[in-house]
Amino acid sequence: MGLDETRIFEECHDPRTPGSIRIDIDEKPQTSYLAIAKAISGAAEHADAWLLITEYGIWPSRQNLHLYYALRRAYGDMRMLGEAPVHQFLSYERAELVTFLHLALLFGWGGRVITNPSWTSVTFSHDRWMVLSVEHGRDAIVKRFADIGVRLEVRASQRMQ
Numbered sequence: 001m002g003l004d005e006t007r008i009f010e011e012c013h014d015p016r017t018p019g020s021i022r023i024d025i026d027e028k029p030q031t032s033y034l035a036i037a038k039a040i041s042g043a044a045e046h047a048d049a050w051l052l053i054t055e056y057g058i059w060p061s062r063q064n065l066h067l068y069y070a071l072r073r074a075y076g077d078m079r080m081l082g083e084a085p086v087h088q089f090l091s092y093e094r095a096e097l098v099t100f101l102h103l104a105l106l107f108g109w110g111g112r113v114i115t116n117p118s119w120t121s122v123t124f125s126h127d128r129w130m131v132l133s134v135e136h137g138r139d140a141i142v143k144r145f146a147d148i149g150v151r152l153e154v155r156a157s158q159r160m161q
Contacts, residue, residue, distance in 0.1 A: 021142060022153040025105075025128040033105035034098070035148045036130075040113060040122050041098045043132065043141045047115035049097050051087040055110030058126045063107035071099065085111075 025036070041049075056063065068081070075096075077084065089097040097113070104111060105124065113122040120141075124130040134141055138154075145152055 021132040021134065021138070021145075023130040023132070023145060023150055024153075025130070025150075034102050036145075036150065037098045037102040037105060039141075039144050039148055039150070040101060040130075040132075041094050042144055043122075043134070043137075044097070044113065044115045044120050045094065046091055047120070048091055049089045049113055049115045051089070051097065051100055051104070051111060051113050053081060053085045053087075053104060053109055053111040055126045056081060056107070058110075059108035063109070064103075068103055068107070071103070 023036075072079075087100055089100075101113065108126045110123075110125045110127075112124070114120070120135070121133040122130055132141065142152060142154060
């Protein structure tokens with residue numbers, strides 16, 4: 001990870017902050033991982049985004065590394081995941097963000113998605129939960145996830161004084 005990428009991940013939201021949104025993904029989800037990836041991407045629209053993979057290899061039977069590396073090679077990136085765990089997506093590359101995030105969710109990986117400007121941060125775990133921290137448009141994001149049938153827990157906000 002380069003210096004700029006490190007700085008971006010250090011400055012993003014703490015997933016335990018008041019006002020964050022916790023999402024538990026059911027063992028047999030009514031909602032597909034693709035729908036969840038699209039909802040996350042939609043929450044980050046009009047902004048550049050970074051996907052950092054922090055957990056992988058935990059559920060080897062769920063991951064298809066050949067597919068992941070074939071996708072990565074299609075974009076000219078020959079590096080291994082452990083060597084380059086960060087993927088950058090420009091604001092017009094929503095389909096690419098959806099695809100990489102969809103694979104991460106399918107494979108049981110964990111990580112973070114953040115946007116620049118850093119108004120949205122999503123932490124996702126191999127243990128089937130996510131936490132969204134949002135500065136703007138929280139109601140719209142809650143509605144987006146509720147519309148696809150995802151259970152949400154919205155943490156109470158604290159007012160700044």
